[in-house]
Amino acid sequence: MSQNTDTTDYGPLDALVGSWRGVKGMDVAPEPDGTEHNPYYETFLFEPIGTVTNAESQQLAALRYHQVVSRKSNDRVFHNETGYWMWDAEQGLIMQTLTIPRGVSLVAGGSHTETGDTMEIRVHAAASDANWPIVESPFMRDNATTVSFHRTIRVAGDLMSYEETTVLDIYGKRFDHTDQNTLNRVV
Numbered sequence: 001m002s003q004n005t006d007t008t009d010y011g012p013l014d015a016l017v018g019s020w021r022g023v024k025g026m027d028v029a030p031e032p033d034g035t036e037h038n039p040y041y042e043t044f045l046f047e048p049i050g051t052v053t054n055a056e057s058q059q060l061a062a063l064r065y066h067q068v069v070s071r072k073s074n075d076r077v078f079h080n081e082t083g084y085w086m087w088d089a090e091q092g093l094i095m096q097t098l099t100i101p102r103g104v105s106l107v108a109g110g111s112h113t114e115t116g117d118t119m120e121i122r123v124h125a126a127a128s129d130a131n132w133p134i135v136e137s138p139f140m141r142d143n144a145t146t147v148s149f150h151r152t153i154r155v156a157g158d159l160m161s162y163e164e165t166t167v168l169d170i171y172g173k174r175f176d177h178t179d180q181n182t183l184n185r186v187v
């Protein structure tokens with residue numbers, strides 16, 4: 001069940017509201033000499049923050065989110081991500097702004113599908129996409145550039161799963177950096 005109690009219509013994002021915990025994550029990340037597989041656990045918090053109006057015309061219902069991911073092997077946080085999810089009801093558009101403390105941010109756009117009790121939300125961004133771009137520091141541009149990002153989230157009641165692919169140019173090659181997990185709503 002969603003925890004949302006304000007009067008804003010969050011549309012498909014209503015399915016995300018609350019605190020989530022997942023312990024079956026798998027990260028595939030680049031290493032100079034190949035690939036590393038990192039089992040992980042994490043918390044995800046999505047908080048409703050009401051409606052934002054842009055240029056006195058665009059109305060966005062927004063959630064603020066925070067994802068904290070820890071390696072199972074040493075219990076250290078190794079991914080920390082924050083931003084906003086926004087729903088533009090007039091356009092039927094979902095947007096996500098994402099920032100990570102590597103000097104990388106993006107604005108992703110996408111859509112949703114509701115099938116039975118499952119809400120599926122998909123967003124993407126790409127360095128070459130004029131509408132949904134990625135921005136990064138000079139160091140990351142030159143050494144570990146993010147080429148594209150795709151994330152799909154499915155929520156059915158109090159169960160969430162996601163998978164995402166972040167395509168990187170790093171160590172002289174193209175690398176599909178992937179993450180996936182299944183979470184339960186805890187609040």
Ligand code: HEM
Nearest residue numbers: 027029030038069078079102104144146149166168177179
């Ligand atoms: C559950 C989510 C994620 C986890 C657990 C994760 C974990 C990792 C790990 C382990 C590395 C290898 C370097 C290191 O050990 O720190 C890495 C590299 C990287 N990740 Fe992620 N990541 C996640 C999501 C993302 C997302 C969403 C983005 C950007 C949209 C991203 C961008 C990068 C970049 C640019 C690098 C290259 C930096 C480097 O290896 O030195 N990651 N990530």
